[in-house]
Amino acid sequence: MKKQKRRKEKGITLVALVVTIIVLIILAGVTLNIVLDQNGIINKAQQATEDYDTAQREEQELLGVVEDYIEYAGKTAPIPGGYTVSQITTEDDVAEGLVIYEIPEGATVDWENQTITIEGSTTNLQQTVDQYVWIPVDDINSMVMCKSNSGDSVCNLVYDKSTNTLTCTNPDHLDTATELVGRLYTSSFVNTGNNIYSETMDFTKRDQTYEDDSGLREPDDLTATDAGDASSRGIAAIKEILGNDTASTYDEIKDEWNNLLKEDFRKMATSVAKNGGFYISRYEVGANGGSKKGQQVLTEGSGNEGNSLGANMWYGLFNILRDINNNQQMIWGCQYDQVIKFIGEEAQIGHSDRNLTTSAALTGQNELDKMKNIYDLEGNCYEVTSEAEVTRTRLVRGGGFDIISGGFFPASVRLVMLANPPVASNLNITTSRSTLY
Numbered sequence: 001m002k003k004q005k006r007r008k009e010k011g012i013t014l015v016a017l018v019v020t021i022i023v024l025i026i027l028a029g030v031t032l033n034i035v036l037d038q039n040g041i042i043n044k045a046q047q048a049t050e051d052y053d054t055a056q057r058e059e060q061e062l063l064g065v066v067e068d069y070i071e072y073a074g075k076t077a078p079i080p081g082g083y084t085v086s087q088i089t090t091e092d093d094v095a096e097g098l099v100i101y102e103i104p105e106g107a108t109v110d111w112e113n114q115t116i117t118i119e120g121s122t123t124n125l126q127q128t129v130d131q132y133v134w135i136p137v138d139d140i141n142s143m144v145m146c147k148s149n150s151g152d153s154v155c156n157l158v159y160d161k162s163t164n165t166l167t168c169t170n171p172d173h174l175d176t177a178t179e180l181v182g183r184l185y186t187s188s189f190v191n192t193g194n195n196i197y198s199e200t201m202d203f204t205k206r207d208q209t210y211e212d213d214s215g216l217r218e219p220d221d222l223t224a225t226d227a228g229d230a231s232s233r234g235i236a237a238i239k240e241i242l243g244n245d246t247a248s249t250y251d252e253i254k255d256e257w258n259n260l261l262k263e264d265f266r267k268m269a270t271s272v273a274k275n276g277g278f279y280i281s282r283y284e285v286g287a288n289g290g291s292k293k294g295q296q297v298l299t300e301g302s303g304n305e306g307n308s309l310g311a312n313m314w315y316g317l318f319n320i321l322r323d324i325n326n327n328q329q330m331i332w333g334c335q336y337d338q339v340i341k342f343i344g345e346e347a348q349i350g351h352s353d354r355n356l357t358t359s360a361a362l363t364g365q366n367e368l369d370k371m372k373n374i375y376d377l378e379g380n381c382y383e384v385t386s387e388a389e390v391t392r393t394r395l396v397r398g399g400g401f402d403i404i405s406g407g408f409f410p411a412s413v414r415l416v417m418l419a420n421p422p423v424a425s426n427l428n429i430t431t432s433r434s435t436l437y
Contacts, residue, residue: 077134078275080436087111097373098134099282126293132279132436133373135342140273142203143334145183148173151207159273166270180269182334183208184216184387195407198349203341213391218333219261220388221254222422233423237315264329271437279436280339283363284376289321289434293364297381301428305360314384314394314422321434331433333387336397340412343371350408354378358404377411381431392421402429
């Protein structure tokens with residue numbers, strides 16, 4: 001009996017083993033199906049990787065190839081490919097003016113001595129490569145609106161990452177929801193004593209209105225003018241920018257030019273909304289629109305001051321600064337306002353103690369005329385933007401060397417120079433800034 005019992009026990013163990021093997025085979029089949037099937041783990045993982053790469057590309061497409069990000073106050077500032085964040089202690093903080101340098105591949109930088117070595121040649125860092133300063137924009141609605149904005153009906157722009165669009169969501173603005181324009185700030189201008197002027201801006205205002213032919217506005221074509229043969233010269237300059245060599249009619253050229261300005265503005269505004277800011281050239285622009293220290297200033301005029309270079313009118317200056325494939329443009333008025341907002345009170349009052357010159361100087365020569373690591377906002381040349389007020393004039397901002405003897409004007413000052421149509425070719429007192437977005 002005991003022997004039979006042992007045999008029975010062995011039989012039960014054998015059956016259990018067979019069942020176990022069958023179960024394992026079934027599980028193995030199920031597992032292989034889960035892993036290798038079209039909707040299996042491996043394919044899902046591959047798809048997730050592809051989706052991540054696509055998202056990364058989308059994140060980078062507006063600011064060129066983004067090389068890195070820097071964290072600040074719970075936000076990030078993108079660092080474009082080819083640029084390096086400064087390692088100089090006064091230039092590596094967003095709140096104080098984060099500076100990036102365009103460092104060529106293979107170059108070495110001595111940050112302590114502020115030199116750069118390129119192919120064995122060592123030079124001053126600031127004088128050799130372009131530099132830009134990050135301007136944070138926490139709310140795109142403080143900078144941009146749609147054409148329907150008014151005191152009774154304020155815009156609410158929203159950026160949609162999935163479609164890469166910036167749209168006004170106010171239900172009363174459906175017809176103009178994607179017609180983006182600059183939110184430009186009027187200001188209070190006073191003499192605060194001793195010929196020191198202030199021009200303060202109220203950045204809480206949201207009641208700005210846009211009109212095509214009057215008042216502060218951008219984008220605006222300004223091809224119409226009453227300055228002699230300026231109209232024909234303006235059209236010739238616009239055709240050069242458009243790359244248009246055909247004999248198009250005035251209206252056709254004007255429409256094409258107007259569309260270019262609108263599209264440039266839309267791209268800039270969308271990028272600023274997406275990235276939370278933009279970069280401004282650290283210095284008034286020099287040759288080829290460069291942003292280096294110690295350059296001759298690139299002006300609208302012919303360059304008879306000795307320290308300035310001619311750019312063949314406002315259109316020439318605009319064209320030199322515009323590199324749309326690399327997301328670079330002449331600064332817009334609404335961007336300039338954001339620079340003033342970022343700097344704060346210092347930019348809204350003139351200073352008599354900054355050693356401002358009464359003639360054009362090389363870029364970045366005056367260490368006293370520097371705010372948040374941006375040079376020459378208060379002195380040296382006026383800075384033209386793409387902003388308009390009257391039909392024949394682009395507005396200029398900041399102080400200029402030719403009025404120092406008559407008063408000290410803040411960086412925020414907005415001037416309408418009636419002798420400054422876009423086709424003026426003798427203005428050696430007016431330059432500009434470029435922006436990366």
